[in-house]
Amino acid sequence: MKRRYWVILAMLFIVPGLMLTASCAKKAVKPEAAVSKTDDSAKKVPPAPPAPDDAGKSATLSAREKFMKQDVNFAFDSAVLDATAQAILKDKADWLKKNADTATTVEGHCDERGTVAYNVALGERRAESAKAFLVNMGVPAAKMTTISYGKEKPLDPAKTESAYAKNRRAHFVLK
Amino acid sequence: MVDSGNAGCGKTLAVKHTLLVLGIIMVGLLSTGVAFGADKYDYIDINNPLLRKVPIAIPFFKPASGNGAESETAQTGAILLSDTLSFTGYFKILDRGSFLVDDRQFDVAAPMFKGWTTVGAELLVTGSVALNNPQVEMELRLFDTYNERQLIGRKYTGNVKDIRVMIHRFCNEIMGLLTGSTGLFESKIVYISSGSGNKEVYICDFDGYNPTQITHNQSINLSPAVSHDGKWVAYTSYSKGKPDLFIQNISDKRTSVVDKKGMGISPAWVPGRLELSASLSFSGDPEIYLLTGTGKVINRLTDSPGIDVSPTWSPDGNKMAFVSRRGGTPQIYVQNMNSGQADRITFQGNNNTQPEWSPKGDKIVYTALEKGGGFNICLLGVDGKGLMQLTRGQGDNESPSWSPDASMIAFSSTREGTSRIYVMTAYGADQRRLMSTPGQQSEPKWSPGVTN
Known part of the structure; x- marks a missing residue:
């Protein structure tokens, strides 16, 4: 019973998610000034596609979608949160506090430049530093788990600086 | 006849291992001038970055009776031994076409060293194969052609499918003698x-x-x-x-x-x-x-x-x-x-x-x-x-x-x-x-x- 409920819920995210992906596939996150960044990303999210039943639900979905889609990026061999990263995390903290019953997994990822085990450790540092920031912003630690994937799950497999920049990330998955 | 060449511990292990697991018996130590490990040879110094590859001749093994399957084993065995030593990067395997000695004729136990030094070989491996399907008996020897002496001699008997293991064992012994360490080929x-x-x-x-x-x-x-x-x-x-x-x-x-x-x-x-x-x-x-x-x-x-x-x-x-x-x-x-x-x-x-x-x-x-x-x-x-x-x-x-x-x-x-x-x-x-x-x-x- 419970499982079915989750499946339906997951479908509700995935379907509009796919549409979103198709409509705004490009636009790499550029680690520039924090303010312009957040404004930019807010503009980037198009209005949520109308859901079959009610508009309120679809707005929630799009907020969740945005939460999951927006990664926090890092410099090479670093787990330090720059101004851009902190701005994104503040938004996430606000959302998480408003949705107090939602549990999050923070995934730490690395680019392919670096050796396997070291990158698993570095990915963990990234996930932990994002989590620590959220805890400091008032999100209960018990609602968050971390996992590192090292360099095993690149977002963009290309061997370019912009692909590497995208791959060095903390990614957020809502449960 | 037992393997009298190795230290006691190694022998026990080797014999137990071969009997129980692989079914190969290392029958004996063929008469050698030098007891294994008794003399320290500095043929290969793996720490030397300017190392010169040691030229080694590995003629096809000598088939005991000369039947077709045996001759083929004698050739594939020699090629596997060459490839195995070549793998280390420390040997220069001499071209068999340059050999002056007819590999069918020469005495595997007492080669004419002059014929091998002339073609540039510093080391020589000879082998003989007696195939009695599925049993095979292989004698392998390593010679120092300049000092005209046998360094290692081993006789292996076992199943044909274990030829690869026999040859790797012998190559381990060669590396052990030449570099002081064994184990690579196992x-x-x-x-x-x-x-x-x-x-x-x-x-x-x-x-x-x-x-x-x-x-x-x-x-x-x-x-x-x-x-x-x-x-x-x-x-x-x-x-x-x-x-x-x-x-x-x-x-x-x-x-x-x-x-x-x-x-x-x-x-x-x-x-x-x-x-x-x-x-x-x-x-x-x-x-x-x-x-x-x-x-x-x-x-x-x-x-x-x-x-x-x-x-x-x-x-x-x-x-x-x-x-x-x-x-x-x-x-x-x-x-x-x-x-x-x-x-x-x-x-x-x-x-x-x-x-x-x-x-x-x-x-x-x-x-x-x-x-x-x-x-x-x-x-x-x-x-x-x-x-x-x-x-x-x-x-x-x-x-x-x-x-x-x-x-x-x-x-x-x-x-x-x-x-x-x-x-x-x-x-x-x-x-x-x-x-x-x-x-x-x-x-x-x-x-x-x-x-x-």
Whole structure:
């Protein structure tokens, strides 16, 4: 019973998610000034596609979608949160506090430049530093788990600086 | 007739092993001028980067009766022996076409040395084969052609399918005599391959033959390492949802999991003991711990904020090298296990990882990020002196691992596009791909032969 409920819920995210992906596939996150960044990303999210039943639900979905889609990026061999990263995390903290019953997994990822085990450790540092920031912003630690994937799950497999920049990330998955 | 050439212990082991497991009996030591190990020959110094390859003649073996199958075995046996020695990068195998001696005619036990020195051979291997299907009897001898004496003589009997093992045994003896270390040709390599669609742990012979999949969990598996007795493989697996350390018996699949919060990565077995060290993060950040063979924490070995990973042990177990970010970038440190004092040994570059301590004890091989962006294999004295770059200008080269006799290094490289496993001599010569199998291969770890 419970499982079915989750499946339906997951479908509700995935379907509009796919549409979103198709409509705004490009636009790499550029680690520039924090303010312009957040404004930019807010503009980037198009209005949520109308859901079959009610508009309120679809707005929630799009907020969740945005939460999951927006990664926090890092410099090479670093787990330090720059101004851009902190701005994104503040938004996430606000959302998480408003949705107090939602549990999050923070995934730490690395680019392919670096050796396997070291990158698993570095990915963990990234996930932990994002989590620590959220805890400091008032999100209960018990609602968050971390996992590192090292360099095993690149977002963009290309061997370019912009692909590497995208791959060095903390990614957020809502449960 | 028993094998009177080896030390008592080795003999017992060898005979038991062959009888029970392989069905090969090393029947005897063929009369040699020199008792094995009694005389120290300095034919090959694997520490010499300017090493000259030793020219060796390996004529086709002599078939006892000369029937077709026997003649074929005599030829394939000699070719396998040539390939095996050639694999090390330390020998120049002389072209059989240049030989002055008719390999069908000469006396395998008493060759005319002049005929061999004339064609440039400093060493000569002769063999004879008597095939009585499925039994085969093989006599193999190594000669020093300049000093005109026999260095090794062995007679093996067993099943035809074990010819590969017999020849590898003999090559082990040759390497033992010439370099002072044995074991290369009975060693194995564990590695990660994505051939099945997922990164799984595999094991193969030293030369890439007999690749066998060890894990089948369809998850992500990383960083395998085999215990000194060849029975256990430790690795990181995501099969329980996060990167945990697994310790698995290779033959019966019994598995222990280090079931702790956080991750368990970069296992390294302590030489000669069923204990291992690994980086665990249950305390909040990655620290290196000593564990029992079943994954119970014995004690914590590092204590510094930030990343501590990739331990590797000196052969005597008194020191441990590892990667730490305590100085701001990942660098290699050597820690004295008695005093606890850790000293940084790498000072060039901002990213030095994956140290592996040589089984001979004097050097550490590791992966360095160059200024230009490429990853390359470097060699450094354990005192931080004598830096030598072994790979350059050919893709990313990572995960160096010593052969058990310290004569060779395996590593992964993207020089041909996809990541594959390569080998080279201990000073970086003769770099070549070990195997060509589907998917990507990475993280080779050279290990002793698997025993039962």
